[in-house]
Amino acid sequence: KAGVTQTPRYLIKTRGQQVTLSCSPISGHRSVSWYQQTPGQGLQFLFEYFSETQRNKGNFPGRFSGRQFSNSRSEMNVSTLELGDSALYLCASRDRAGELFFGEGSRLTVL
Amino acid sequence: QKEVEQDPGPLSVPEGAIVSLNCTYSNSAFQYFMWYRQYSRKGPELLMYTYSSGNKEDGRFTAQVDKSSKYISLFIRDSQPSDSATYLCAIEGGSARQLTFGSGTQLTVLP
Numbered sequence: 001k002a003g004v005t006q007t008p009r010y011l012i013k014t015r016g017q018q019v020t021l022s023c024s025p026i027s028g029h030r031s032v033s034w035y036q037q038t039p040g041q042g043l044q045f046l047f048e049y050f051s052e053t054q055r056n057k058g059n060f061p062g063r064f065s066g067r068q069f070s071n072s073r074s075e076m077n078v079s080t081l082e083l084g085d086s087a088l089y090l091c092a093s094r095d096r097a098g099e100l101f102f103g104e105g106s107r108l109t110v111l
Numbered sequence: 112q113k114e115v116e117q118d119p120g121p122l123s124v125p126e127g128a129i130v131s132l133n134c135t136y137s138n139s140a141f142q143y144f145m146w147y148r149q150y151s152r153k154g155p156e157l158l159m160y161t162y163s164s165g166n167k168e169d170g171r172f173t174a175q176v177d178k179s180s181k182y183i184s185l186f187i188r189d190s191q192p193s194d195s196a197t198y199l200c201a202i203e204g205g206s207a208r209q210l211t212f213g214s215g216t217q218l219t220v221l222p
Contacts, residue, residue: 004154033209043155043199043212056209090154098143100210102154
């Protein structure tokens, strides 16, 4: 069974640009969550989607947004990038028992 | 005060040692307690999951929860070099299905 797949794995952007990250959950998982991981703040919850609806949102500015498609695949977007947005962005899908399975992440560097 | 505080480490031990990793939390609404292991350049993977006070054992790993003290621990017996990773405690509770993570403890087991 394939795991959670995130693309791209690495990317470099400049301040002011926007970025879109993609996540394909494990087959059959309908819930997708996004987390940001930085050395200073650790792992922080961004948002969770279930059946194309945002169920929960963390304490991040409106520049961070996401969506989920009917096939459960999810994207997150960050607009007007800032240096502080450099981070590892992790996607996780949840099985029926509630366990979260993480992808390997998309490492974003903002110059 | 952060909702979840984790002993930061880093921690370096000889092979075969017993390792103790600890977290405290502040919100008594938290109900589910997890330990994740994260290898370098990988996403976190679930090690242990518990929702009650007491001990839960899985092979060389024991998770301990003390809800009265708001304290959780992970013990690793007979530690191996392959256990070298960052260990993250994570807590979930209330109506929001989001994990609150500790900052992580980097463990190195020396052969």
